[in-house]
Amino acid sequence: MASMRDIKRRRVSIQNTEQITKAMKLVSTVKLQKSRTKAENSKPYFNMMYQTVSSLLARSGNIEHRYLKAGDSRKVAVIAITSNRGLAGGYNNNIIRMVMGDERFPSDRTVIYSIGNKGKDGFARKGYEIAGDYPEVIEEPVYQDASDITKVVLDSFEKGEIGEIYLAYTTFKNTVSQVPTLLKLLPVEAGEEGQGERKETLMNYEPNEDLVLDQLVPKYMSSMIYGALLESVASENGARMTAMDSATSNAEEMIEELSLQYNRARQGSITQELTEIIAGANAIS
């Protein structure tokens, strides 16, 4: 049986850990509330943009446009959104695993545009090429960041360096459930809905199709990235909160068990001392 001192030392160390996890949980709870409202406020725009663009393309018939067909390059780009900090349960790993497990993304012809350090490190370790790295964006996402990234990625798409662009992020379902999601950004796929009877009303473009799509697609991409950023931040905090919550309750459980052990050891040592004294007294008399 471990000595009283060992048990005590162990218990104190777990108590310290518990304090840390508790504090982290509180912090991420507050952050979660903030990021959640932000994500919810932007959701209508995000959804509307997706709907508008896909129904637009469905209705506009067959237009030839460089953003609507895959580039010649066999390389695919993945914009992966992860966090800069760990201790968020499976949050970062889920993204990395999702991308790696997909046969569309073999490491030799996939380039990663990474938002968040954890993802960058993870992908780099697995031998992926990191074409862009934006760790600071995830701290406080603003729309401008999303359009900056869009510009860089679109540039290499136009130059023919990459043929397809995907976005990997985590959808925020609720506090306990976050789902890693993969979204194809380019070439834009015509939406399924609205393809039936609405197809008759042909869309007009002003000034013309090409110019509108030239402007629309980058805006579409930036808003998709921006929405994904906000959702990912909310998911990160949600994941961290749940992870820290279970860490705290685990610590509590361990402390309880160690307290029991400690008290038993204490009682044992007292009993032993008593028996020794009594035995000694008996021996003298």
Place this chain on the structure above:
Amino acid sequence: MAEMMKLKVITPERNFYDGEASMVEFTTTEGDIGIYKDHIPLTAIVAPGVLTIHEPEGKREAALISGFAEILPDGVTILAEVAEWPDEIDYSRAQEAKERAERRLQEKAPNLDVARAELALKRALVRLDMRK
């Protein structure tokens, strides 16, 4: 009175406007347009300008900086990157931006991005316009 149609103005940060209007006016890259109900389906790019919403109670104005509009017979959806009501605009910042852009355009530095400076000037002017 003209028939009412649905109007939605959405920005990345919030639902800017959601309601019914008899007419909507705004600026596209091709010039100012006004839209009534039953307009032909049209997608246009928004240029910096004033968005005027004609409601039964009167007109409401807002600054619309960029984005695009999807016009359908039964309503208009404007996906704006930036949209502001008059009382939300930071006029001193807009004033500064205007002066900065004007100075840039006058100096005509060799590496000047004229289109960008002009756009900045236009944005500032639209914002300042709202102060009436």
